[in-house]
Amino acid sequence: MxxxxxxxxxxxxxxxxxxxxxxxxxxxxxxxxxxxxxxxxxxxxxxxxxxxxxxxxxxxxxxxxxxxxxxxxxxxxxxxxxxxxxxxxxxxxxxxxxxxxxxxxxxxxxxxxxxxxxxxxxxxxxxxxxxxxxxxxxxxxxxxxxxxxxxxxxxxxxxxxxxxxxxxxxxxxxxxxxxxxxxxxxxxxxxxxxxxxxxxSSFDRPNIRYQIVEKGNGRKQLLDFIETEHPGDAGVVYCLSRKKVEEVADFLNQNGITALAYHAGMPQDTRSANQSRFLREEGIVMVATIAFGMGIDKPDVRFVGHLDLPKSIEGYYQETGRAGRDGAPANAWMAYGLQDVVQQRRMIDESEADEAYKRIQGQKLDAMLGLCETIGCRRVRLLSYFGQDSGPCGNCDTCLHPPVSYDATVPVQKLLSAIYRVDQRFGAGHVMDVLRGIDSEKVKQWKHDQLSTFGIGSDIGEQEWRAILRQVIALGLVDVDHDAYNALKLTDEARPVLKGARQVQLRRYEKPARPSRQKRAGSAKPRGYVEADLSRTEQEIFEKLRWWRVETARVHNVPAYIIFHDATMREIAKAKPDTLDALRGVSGVGEKKLQTYGEEIVALVRELL
Missing domain, CATH: 3.40.50.300 (P-loop containing nucleotide triphosphate hydrolases)
Structure with a gap:
């Protein structure tokens, strides 16, 4: 050496x-x-x-x-x-x-x-x-x-x-x-x-479980996810708009989740105070726009949620990477629906950027949509974007609960035909009314109940049609024209599908499942619990160290993780050091921290042995 x-x-x-x-x-x-x-x-x-x-x-x-x-x-x-x-x-x-x-x-x-x-x-x-x-x-x-x-x-x-x-x-x-x-x-x-x-280095974060669900009632789905998977845990939830950030934070607080808001439109002192609380206190959920998060060094963030589709895989990776910095299990959860696709396309089209920039942003959004709609391993898709090969991870939703793909050529042809028959001048809601045979005032006004496509999709429900349309847009068969009130328009890629020269495989729609709170009620972990092979005595030491850390951090006026990370405290609990020399060998305990905190930690451990 x-x-x-x-x-x-x-x-x-x-x-x-x-x-x-x-x-x-x-x-x-x-x-x-x-x-x-x-x-x-x-x-x-x-x-x-x-x-x-x-x-x-x-x-x-x-x-x-x-x-x-x-x-x-x-x-x-x-x-x-x-x-x-x-x-x-x-x-x-x-x-x-x-x-x-x-x-x-x-x-x-x-x-x-x-x-x-x-x-x-x-x-x-x-x-x-x-x-x-x-x-x-x-x-x-x-x-x-x-x-x-x-x-x-x-x-x-x-x-x-x-x-x-x-x-x-x-x-x-x-x-x-x-x-x-x-x-x-x-x-x-x-x-x-x-x-x-x-x-x-490898872009893989194997401790993070990726999960993307069909968006129904996004806020309610988020609440169910937190209550069943992460009660009492610190987390970050990203929303696209400032208004939505505040509404979601209020909703979580009303339902017993301690949540704070963070966006660029808030007064600087409020933003700073909320960020400080999130870093220094435990079990807080921060609801934020992407203005929050870069460089956040809080190691025990157990989940990152998205209620709106990120603009790119880079953004998604950066944001989800704020979970599980300590290497312990963490979740990246997102609720995603048709409106997310429409909204992101509109933001690109309406931006004042030049055409080259819009084209690049469109390609990045397409890659993000591909990640959401994949029927294969999400981690494989994510890592391949950064040029890294990998095999199925066994720790994402598509690996744990493989989606069913099916030949959707016929329903897609029906959808494309309906868009064509209404002259490519109407949005998703109207097209689906025509497909499903709904006699709405608008359908009657435009005499679309007399079209050959009226009711040809009545055997499929509205949410399933939305899932089909979302995937068809992601595949580039249909565009949304934001200059024409979000009218659906066929692309050149749609022609071979309509003519029967190209088959289309899609994910089969599954109704969003509500997590069973009863199922998990008996196994909910206490706040701060991290999966680890700790014995009962070691768990007691770990919990005692956590409370000692909270008080010490308050005295020093620093976030608790600056005193010691959870990972270091787990190592202390396992090692059970009863002397300073024994503590010296624990990962994360340098000489300065040994001098500052060693005697207190050794005394605390001795009390429990």
Whole structure:
């Protein structure tokens, strides 16, 4: 083992308390500590931060971390302080005196890590500060923000190429959890990292169970899911609109679920207070738009729900990846229906972007629809989007309860014919009335009850027709014309189906099942319980540690997970350390935390033995 690798491993063990590097971490640390550049793709919870934190400690100077997460910088700095690393941040929340004090620490070499927002970094004052200081490295976190084709574009990220131009000898690392091949190439090009090494870890999060259900009453389905699968657990629920966020949060609270709202239209102090509560308290459900979540380092989020269809697989992967960061079982649940498809298509069509951008966004939406409508393993479909091959996972809804596919050519022909017969001028509701033979006022007004297609689909219910239409739109046989009041129009792909030259396989419709609360009532887990092979005594130690952690975090004014992750406390419960030396060997217990909390933990364990 090289001297550099030995020093890195020593820091990993003594400061962060981990026995060994995982996956590609060691190679990435070597590359950066040796002065090389790197582009790192690693799933949420995979240990990206260690890839720049340890090289920052190995190299002379301060490691500068460029991050858009102003609201989370304090927690990041607090977490480093807990393990004895000198860290600070510079952002718009500070006054002149606070900023000046930190700038002096940077110039004097008194910091190991400095977190700074890209807007602040690019100011003349900050550039002058960096040029007058010794810089160990630049870490560009959430690097997918540089991609104009991506799901979270930030214009200021494009200007970060200035770091290579102004500091050519300082190594740089760009990190993200989410980027397809096109986005990776764009990150490397815009940040001038073409010469750096690329490290692409597996995108698989095997502890996450993916489940997509037919949307009926979305809010009620969500409530049933939480009450049966995750009573008392922390979770995040994503909605598309601000109004819906507030309505869903109110609905959950009215039904006994502690829920908070978060969206960009709320006052900044309210958003910050809600985010702080979510991070610091247990068992809270955050209902939010995509304005919430990037960089959220709460390890015990047990589920992520979607009540609206995400725009892309990248967005879906990024959002669902906030569940189960601790490696314990977690759920990614989504309710999805025809209106989601129509709404997302309309948003693309009505955007002010150029045609090239609209085309790319349309392709990304098509891939997302493909994930929702697949009859195969969802994980296989998800990973293949990022260029990774895999086999059926056995831990998604389509693996656990395989959907039935059937030859739907005849009903699809009936649907396409009905759309054609009403001159491709009417929306889904009217077309389905014609198919089902419903004598509505509108049908009579337009004399569509006299069409040959009137009533030819009366043997199929409305919800099943909606499922067929949704899949037909996903297959590209039908478009929704938003300039013509959501009229359904046939595409060129529909012609061979109508002529009988192409068969169509669809998922057979299944009525949304209501979870049986009675079935699970006897097996509901207590709040904070995580599946683990703990004996009764070990479970008692774990629960006692949890309450100790809550009180300790309150005294220190930090989120509980900054004191210790659940995974570390489970290891303590299993090890039952009755001396400081025994505690020292537990993963996640570094020297600083051993000194700070060791005596209390050992005493607590002894009480229960």
């Amino acid at each position: 090289s001297d550099l690798r030995e020093r890195a491993l020593h820091l990993l063990q003594t400061i962060f308390g981990y026995p060994a590097f995982r996956g590609q971490q060691a190679e990435i640390v070597d590359t950066l500590a040796s002065g090389g550049d790197a582009l790192v793709l690693m799933p949420t919870g995979g240990g990206k931060s260690l890839c720049y934190q340890i090289p920052s400690l190995l190299r002379d100077g301060v490691g500068v971390v460029v991050s858009p997460l102003i609201a989370l910088m304090q927690d990041q700095v607090d977490a480093l302080a807990e393990v004895g690393v000198r860290a600070a941040f510079l952002n718009s929340t500070q006054n002149y005196e606070q900023s000046s004090r930190i700038e002096k620490q940077v110039r004097d070499g008194d910091l190991d890590l400095l977190y700074v927002a890209p807007e602040r970094l690019l100011t003349p004052r900050c550039m002058a500060l960096l040029e007058a200081s010794k810089i160990a490295l630049f870490a560009i976190d959430e690097a997918h923000c540089v991609s104009q084709w991506g799901h979270d574009f930030r214009p200021e990220y494009i200007r970060l190429s200035v770091l290579h131009e102004r500091f050519p000898d300082v190594p740089r690392i760009a990190l993200t959890a989410t980027a397809d091949q096109q986005t990776r190439e764009e990150i490397a090009r815009r940040l001038q990292l073409e010469g750096g090494r690329q490290f692409v």
